[in-house]
Amino acid sequence: xxxxxxxxQGPVGQAIVGQVEEPLIRWDWIGDHxxxxxxxxxxxxxxTVVSLVLGLAIASVLALVIRRWRWTxxxxxxxxxxxxxxxxxxxxxxxxxxxxxxxxxxxxxxxTYSLVVLIPFMVASLDSVPMPSVDAAAGMGLxxxxxxxxxxxxxxxxxxxxGVRIATVTIIGLVTVxxxxxxxxxxxxxxxxxxxxxxxxxVMGVVLSVLFALVADLSLVALGRILSPWRYxxxxx
Amino acid sequence: xxxxxxxxxTSENWSGTNGIAVRLGVHLWVSFLALGASALxxxxxxxxxGHAQRGQVVATGVANIGRAIPSLAVLAFVVAxxxxxxxxxxxxxxxxxxxxxxxxxxSTAVSELDPAVLEVGRGLGMRQHQLVRRVEVxxxxxxxLSGARIATSQVIATATLGAFVxxxxxGRFITVGRANRxxxxxxxxxxxxxTLALIAELGFWALQRALTPWNRRRESNATASx
Numbered sequence: 001x002x003x004x005x006x007x008x009q010g011p012v013g014q015a016i017v018g019q020v021e022e023p024l025i026r027w028d029w030i031g032d033h034x035x036x037x038x039x040x041x042x043x044x045x046x047x048t049v050v051s052l053v054l055g056l057a058i059a060s061v062l063a064l065v066i067r068r069w070r071w072t073x074x075x076x077x078x079x080x081x082x083x084x085x086x087x088x089x090x091x092x093x094x095x096x097x098x099x100x101x102x103x104x105x106x107x108x109x110x111x112t113y114s115l116v117v118l119i120p121f122m123v124a125s126l127d128s129v130p131m132p133s134v135d136a137a138a139g140m141g142l143x144x145x146x147x148x149x150x151x152x153x154x155x156x157x158x159x160x161x162x163g164v165r166i167a168t169v170t171i172i173g174l175v176t177v178x179x180x181x182x183x184x185x186x187x188x189x190x191x192x193x194x195x196x197x198x199x200x201x202x203v204m205g206v207v208l209s210v211l212f213a214l215v216a217d218l219s220l221v222a223l224g225r226i227l228s229p230w231r232y233x234x235x236x237x
Numbered sequence: 238x239x240x241x242x243x244x245x246x247t248s249e250n251w252s253g254t255n256g257i258a259v260r261l262g263v264h265l266w267v268s269f270l271a272l273g274a275s276a277l278x279x280x281x282x283x284x285x286x287g288h289a290q291r292g293q294v295v296a297t298g299v300a301n302i303g304r305a306i307p308s309l310a311v312l313a314f315v316v317a318x319x320x321x322x323x324x325x326x327x328x329x330x331x332x333x334x335x336x337x338x339x340x341x342x343x344s345t346a347v348s349e350l351d352p353a354v355l356e357v358g359r360g361l362g363m364r365q366h367q368l369v370r371r372v373e374v375x376x377x378x379x380x381x382l383s384g385a386r387i388a389t390s391q392v393i394a395t396a397t398l399g400a401f402v403x404x405x406x407x408g409r410f411i412t413v414g415r416a417n418r419x420x421x422x423x424x425x426x427x428x429x430x431x432t433l434a435l436i437a438e439l440g441f442w443a444l445q446r447a448l449t450p451w452n453r454r455r456e457s458n459a460t461a462s463x
Contacts, residue, residue, distance in 0.1 A: 024317060024318060082435070085390055085431075085435055085438045086394075086431050086434065087394035087395065087397050087430050087431065087434055089397045089398060089411060089430070090394075090397065090411070090426075090427045090430045090434075093411045093414075093415065093423055093426070093427055094423075094424065094427040096415075097420050097423065097424075166304065169305055170304065173304075173305075173307030173309070173310075174307075176307060176309055176310065177307070177309050177398075180309070181415070187309070190309065190313045191401075193313070193317065194313065194316065194401060194402065199317040199318075202313045202314070202316065202317035203314070205313065206310040206313050206314050209307070209310060210305055210306055210310055213304075214305055217301075217305065
């Protein structure tokens with residue numbers, strides 16, 4: 001049975017009981033619908049990038065607040081943990097009647113989840129900077145702003161990139177969940193496939209979103225190496 | 238908001254095969270089975286890899302794969318591959334979701350133990366299996382419990398997805414409410430799912446504190462410094 005299935009097993013298809021064997025993938029369908037797949041790709045990338053950039057911007061501000069007033073770390077991270085406990089389906093479903101089916105719902109929901117991942121990493125990455133380096137920078141007469149930009153930020157970068165990687169992969173997966181609510185991206189393919197009982201659509205949605213997550217993750221690893229080359233210099237043998 | 242309150246307080250909405258009580262039961266049942274089955278496989282495997290000092294490498298791999306393949310992908314793929322609808326795809330997806338936190342916490346906990354402690358065990362003449370059972374497992378328990386907490390809260394939150402493949406979890410109120418444009422039902426589903434997820438999170442946190450009283454001080458210090 002693997003690779004083949006009986007039409008009519010899906011939630012909707014149960015009504016139309018058929019005995020036609022439907023292959024797991026119809027390659028000719030893919031060939032005919034490349035523009036459709038491209039459109040979903042563009043939507044998925046857009047939603048991911050927009051919510052990541054917004055998340056990074058807000059998380060930076062909050063990280064600076066935490067850095068300036070240490071006591072805010074507890075409440076802010078507790079809030080983040082609590083928000084992450086909210087199931088993504090519930091958040092999408094709850095926001096749709098309030099904000100409509102436009103870009104607002106996925107942007108708000110995905111930015112929220114990216115914040116939840118990014119804030120702890122931002123704080124941890126600034127904490128990971130060795131104190132002697134900061135002291136040395138202060139001793140050289142750098143202003144606090146110069147210390148942050150030219151010493152702390154470059155040294156915090158590897159940990160920060162780690163957080164951005166996790167946030168990115170998480171968001172790509174959550175965009176797919178949003179597709180169940182017709183919010184765009186590869187999830188729409190899965191949703192259509194489930195409703196129409198068409199395995200090709202489901203498989204394409206699954207494979208493309210996993211592939212996109214892997215490509216994005218590897219790109220961020222490469223970006224991390226480019227931005228902090230001193231960490232990856234070949235050691236003389 | 239008044240209609241949401243009415244939805245949650247009308248007794249007919251709680252009874253019957255499509256009532257809140259049955260769906261809550263189904264939701265908890267699939268979560269419980271998947272978590273139990275996953276724990277039976279993942280925790281011993283994690284301890285074994287940790288004991289063999291292969292814990293870190295394998296754990297990183299498992300964590301990365303788990304993150305890249307979301308539950309929805311597993312769920313949809315099982316349906317597409319002919320796994321039917323309802324319980325089975327939901328169970329498989331929840332089983333897979335619980336593997337990374339359980340495996341990673343077990344293997345990390347065992348492989349990061351202080352080598353000196355193991356040396357003392359060997360010095361006392363313990364055999365390999367005694368070392369695992371009497372030293373490694375007890376010392377790894379707090380971290381394994383925190384892995385179990387993460388797995389439990391994630392699975393209970395995500396079992397909602399089963400509704401999209403025809404399984405009668407609490408998510409049904411969301412899918413049916415949306416299809417029928419019944420906002421009271423939709424919000425009722427949202428409130429139920431969120432409440433259950435928060436109860437699971439807080440309940441397990443309390444359980445963890447009760448089971449590992451010696452860890453309280455260290456835990457509060459760790460959260461303060463992170």
